[in-house]
Amino acid sequence: MIAESHIAHPELEEIELGGVLHALSDPVRLRIVAALAGGEELRCGSIDVPVTKSTCTHHFRVLREAGLIRQRQEGTTRLNSLRREELDARFPGLLGTILGAAYSDR
Amino acid sequence: MIAESHIAHPELEEIELGGVLHALSDPVRLRIVAALAGGEELRCGSIDVPVTKSTCTHHFRVLREAGLIRQRQEGTTRLNSLRREELDARFPGLLGTILGAAYSDR
Numbered sequence: 001m002i003a004e005s006h007i008a009h010p011e012l013e014e015i016e017l018g019g020v021l022h023a024l025s026d027p028v029r030l031r032i033v034a035a036l037a038g039g040e041e042l043r044c045g046s047i048d049v050p051v052t053k054s055t056c057t058h059h060f061r062v063l064r065e066a067g068l069i070r071q072r073q074e075g076t077t078r079l080n081s082l083r084r085e086e087l088d089a090r091f092p093g094l095l096g097t098i099l100g101a102a103y104s105d106r
Numbered sequence: 107m108i109a110e111s112h113i114a115h116p117e118l119e120e121i122e123l124g125g126v127l128h129a130l131s132d133p134v135r136l137r138i139v140a141a142l143a144g145g146e147e148l149r150c151g152s153i154d155v156p157v158t159k160s161t162c163t164h165h166f167r168v169l170r171e172a173g174l175i176r177q178r179q180e181g182t183t184r185l186n187s188l189r190r191e192e193l194d195a196r197f198p199g200l201l202g203t204i205l206g207a208a209y210s211d212r
Binding site: 017019021022094097100104 | 123124125127128130131132133136197198199200203204206207208210
């Protein structure tokens with residue numbers, strides 16, 4: 001609980017559309033979000049992205065600061081989950097449409 | 107016709123989701139796109155954005171290179187229009203959802 005409080009997350013009303021779009025404009029971050037859209041809490045290393053661990057960590061930070069994901073510390077592991085319900089409340093349909101566009105584009 | 111051919115536009119299949127999201131992640135560019143969503147061809151100066159003409163020109167270039175707008179030269183004036191139908195074909199629902207999120211956010 002104490003560890004979690006060290007990780008700053010924007011409140012729902014602080015989440016900005018521009019920040020969300022910028023966060024999702026990177027293909028690696030979009031892939032991370034697509035992986036988290038399954039609903040599971042995932043570690044950096046458990047997502048199949050072609051980047052180093054430090055780059056992955058950076059991408060997770062961008063996603064957290066934009067309000068897309070929630071991070072919590074469990075021992076030495078940082079677990080990540082998508083703030084799906086909150087995002088859907090803030091920007092209805094946005095995440096689903098972008099993920100749909102990303103998948104249909106493949 | 108000759109002047110128009112000097113302005114490079116990506117083909118529909120070259121338009122990338124990441125580029126579109128990045129282009130729309132800037133509030134000024136989003137405002138420009140919202141203005142063009144009315145369907146009219148507009149000049150840089152006729153859109154109410156709080157930036158200098160050269161910055162406006164820069165934003166239009168980013169939007170054109172991302173595939174969001176079409177630009178054509180008419181005498182000394184560069185006219186801009188949204189590639190709405192093409193974008194809707196490439197990424198169904200994307201532009202409408204983002205514009206909707208931008209408006210509901212105000």
